Amino acid sequence: MRSDGYLIGEADLVPLSLGAALLGTGGGGNPYIGMLRARELVRKGAEIRVIPLEALKDDEWVSEVGGIGAPVVGVEKVEEGGECLRAMRAVEEASGKRFSAVISAEIGGSNAMEPLIAAALAGIPAVDGDGMGRAFPEVQMTTYMIYGADVSPAAIADEKGNVVVFRNIIDMYWLERFARDVAVGMGAGAGLAVAPMRGDFVRRTAVPGTVTQALSIGRTILEARAKRRNVVDEVCASTGARLCFTGKITDIERRLEGGFARGSAKLVGSGAWNGSEARIAIQNENLVLWVDGEPVVMVPDLIINLELDTGEPLTTEVLRYGQRVAVIALPVHDLLKTPQALKVVGPAAFGYPELTFKPLEAR
Amino acid sequence: MRSDGYLIGEADLVPLSLGAALLGTGGGGNPYIGMLRARELVRKGAEIRVIPLEALKDDEWVSEVGGIGAPVVGVEKVEEGGECLRAMRAVEEASGKRFSAVISAEIGGSNAMEPLIAAALAGIPAVDGDGMGRAFPEVQMTTYMIYGADVSPAAIADEKGNVVVFRNIIDMYWLERFARDVAVGMGAGAGLAVAPMRGDFVRRTAVPGTVTQALSIGRTILEARAKRRNVVDEVCASTGARLCFTGKITDIERRLEGGFARGSAKLVGSGAWNGSEARIAIQNENLVLWVDGEPVVMVPDLIINLELDTGEPLTTEVLRYGQRVAVIALPVHDLLKTPQALKVVGPAAFGYPELTFKPLEAR
Secondary structure, three states: OOOOOEEOOHHHHHHHHHHHHHHOOOOOOOOHHHHHHHHHHHHOOOOOEEEOHHHOOOOOEEEEEEEEEOHHHHOOOOOOOOHHHHHHHHHHHHHOOOEEEEEEOOOOHHHHHHHHHHHHHHOOOEEEEEOOOOOOOOOOOOHHHHOOOOOOOEEEEOOOOOEEEEEEOOOHHHHHHHHHHHHHHOOOEEEEEOOOEEHHHHHHHOEEOHHHHHHHHHHHHHHHHHOOOOHHHHHHHHHOOEEEEEEEEEEEEEEEEOOEEEEEEEEEEOHHHOOOEEEEEEEOEEEEEEEOOEEEEEOOOEEEEEEOOOOOEOOHHHOOOOOEEEEEEEOOOHHHOOHHHHHHHOHHHHOOOOOOOOOHHHO | OOOOOEEOOHHHHHHHHHHHHHHOOOOOOOOHHHHHHHHHHHHOOOOOEEEEHHHOOOOOEEEEEEEEEOHHHHOOOOOOOOHHHHHHHHHHHHHOOOOOEEEEOOOOHHHHHHHHHHHHHHOOOEEEEEOOOOOOOOOOOOHHHHOOOOOOOEEEEOOOOOEEEEEEOOOHHHHHHHHHHHHHHOOOEEEEEOOOEEHHHHHHHOEEOHHHHHHHHHHHHHHHHHOOOOHHHHHHHHHOOEEEEEEEEEEEEEEEEOOEEEEEEEEEEOHHHOOOEEEEEEEOEEEEEEEOOEEEEEOOOEEEEEEOOOOOEOOHHHOOOOOEEEEEEEOOOHHHOOHHHHHHHOHHHHOOOOOOOOOHHHO
């Protein structure tokens, strides 16, 4: 094992899961159960090492892993724990390549924890970075896929022992389709490992430093709470997030559709937004925020609901009528704002062709 | 290549496809397009050799292949031709075993042709037998699976180049589920190859001689037509089939559901059945025949619709209002009538728990 990077200790897991929930922009699955599993591992002596992107050698093989399914299912259908590792092993077998590091598909939500667990179980380090800098609902929506990663062989595993290998897949959209269909068959919760990526490719295409970023956000939240400060203000101050709306949820519509949680939330304003109305569109994650009918923030930028009083990040499956929330926004990493990336993760890719992406910073 | 068995020549393909359509009991896909593909191969010099079950050596590896999907789709979505071969190759890669013979999952319908084509492309013989002695809609409904064949690794391939490997699957029902989901994603038509079977296992569990049987039935039909005899009578006389109903289709209900063609047909009687009514339940294949409300034939026995005048076997997707048909029945092979088999292919397995299987011979 490499000596560079740092170890994730037991005390880091709660702040990490809290920061990951925030970066999940409502989706990515609730990281709480993953946090408990990671804690069990650490208590048993497993070492979770996080290395910087720069530590990757050109010709080593990195595994991108993550849970796949509808986040709302993850709350009730607890993973067995070895899903991502079994998927990784199946990719190794099919590709004839051996992984020496693991990286997250998405830092947002439970997929911040999955790669750490898989890496610890495999006895290799996790990389400080991910393929989204947030959470997105579909497999092709990673910087790796956008910038040309191999699509196959990839593999998916469930908690019962089923392993399905996507041996030859013609493009990333077909991978998403097959992986989604099989994940739904597996009960809408499974571990996915995609094709081996070279170290130099990952260094160039991953969103850097996001494990550390999630840890830092989580610590900010916990510290603000401990000091009885306004958590939302502190998060905005330390991350550069913009406060876009405060108010109360008046309507929430959710349905499970093709393995996704789709729906929308309506809010009436309070404080500076007294008299205003907002709407948030959801596909696992928060996609677009409209205030008084105007699109204010949209994918790929991050739209995050925090509980107004506690600053607790709210995943879309726990949103409910009457909740008082602060909606904050963070600019997405530049790798996700190129024309090539916007084709895959811009508003049109999510069914909003009428919206032209305008970065948060430009507003 | 072995010298035993016999070669399928161009002149055999039409009778074979006709007999296979009859044994398809309404399903298994229309074998006409497969026949055209096989003819192309034969004209280009490919050798289609059929060997008897007894020619299999104990320790050789046999591949069970077949098309998977809704038959109604096969009419419009023509296979590229190499689907089953690519699936076989993926199973060889995943299992580390090399196939030396191919056997059909089901002799009924287009899956009579698929294994012959895959075998010819691979340069190995096809076995004179299959796993159903007819057609059934689901993957677990073969004698191989019923009598304990390995479930994985299996593989599925489409015409675009996608190949998905079912690497570790916990039981045959999960294989059916995953294979069906992926087949639907592939456009409801794909080639499936299941796990390698040993020669001694295939000798013990396959329904023997069904390629030859299909050929013989097809020749009977063509000969009766050529001699302007009553085709339905000749088929019954030569196969031992029982004539169960003659009449006209008055109602046909069909829907595509979870990758299956489901529905039912209603008929009013003519000739000896004047004044009677019949109903046939369908899930890709004909499942149950009721005459005047009484179940007369039911799965796993074979229920076959022949066009009354021409004796042409009618697949469920070409049934239409006003067609005059003879409904004939054939007893299924004994391997499919054991208690173990009836759990998988008896009336209850198809959603008719109120029906207790009573063999055709006992009526």
